[in-house]
Amino acid sequence: MKQDLIESQIQLRKQELTLKINELILGERKRFIQQYGKYESVDYRTVANQTLTDVQIEQHLAGSMTLGCFYKGSHSKFLVFDIDVKDPAVPLGLIQLIKNYGFQAEDIHLEESGTKGWHLWLFFQTPIRIELLVSFGDFIRTQLGVSKTNIELRPEKPSNSRRHQAPFRDSS
Known part of the structure; x- marks a missing residue:
């Protein structure tokens, strides 16, 4: 029931979400990933031989394909905690800890990542240096007492970024 409500909101707001994905997440359009x-x-x-289009992003939001991106540059408008633990206590503890450091609930976005766990997204109005985001992410992971293998960061460094799945689609 709740998943149906979320899905209907995604479909109703597909164009708005496409604009937000373009604004906040996509760092590079000439190289992206597609799930098989x-x-x-x-x-x-x-x-790598075609440009990612808004039509493809809308197909991602519709559930007909799952896409991901690479971040490019030294700054980012997002930080993702890629939680590879199925236990919901881990992301809930992470949310509480992040709130304790001044983030508001509306700035924290949690979604299931499919079979492995969760993605917790933080979005920012202006680009922040990736080094600062990684330092903050490392600090939070240390405070939570989890290993870097259980919670990875995206982006994790300013150059040669690893791919990351775009939001609103799990990898199952």
Whole structure:
């Protein structure tokens, strides 16, 4: 029931969400990733010979494909905690800790990442140096007492960023 409500809101606001993905998440359009397979056999392939279009982003939001991106540059408008633990206590503890450091509930966005866990997104009005975001993320992980393998950061460094799945689609 709740998932149906979320899905209907995604579909009603597809154009608005496409604009926000363009504004806050996409760092590079000439190289992106596309998911193939399902469940345990999920794989992503880099697409480097075409430009990512708004139509493809809308297809991602519609659920007909799952896309991801690479971040480019030294600044970012987002930080993602990629939580590879299924236990909901981990993201809930992370949310509480982040709130304790001044973030408002409306600035914290949690979604299931599919079979492995969760993505917790923080968005910012202006770009922030990736080094500062990583330092903050490392501090939060230390405070939470979790390993870097259980919670990874995206972006994790300013150059040669690793791919990251775009929001609103799990990898199952």
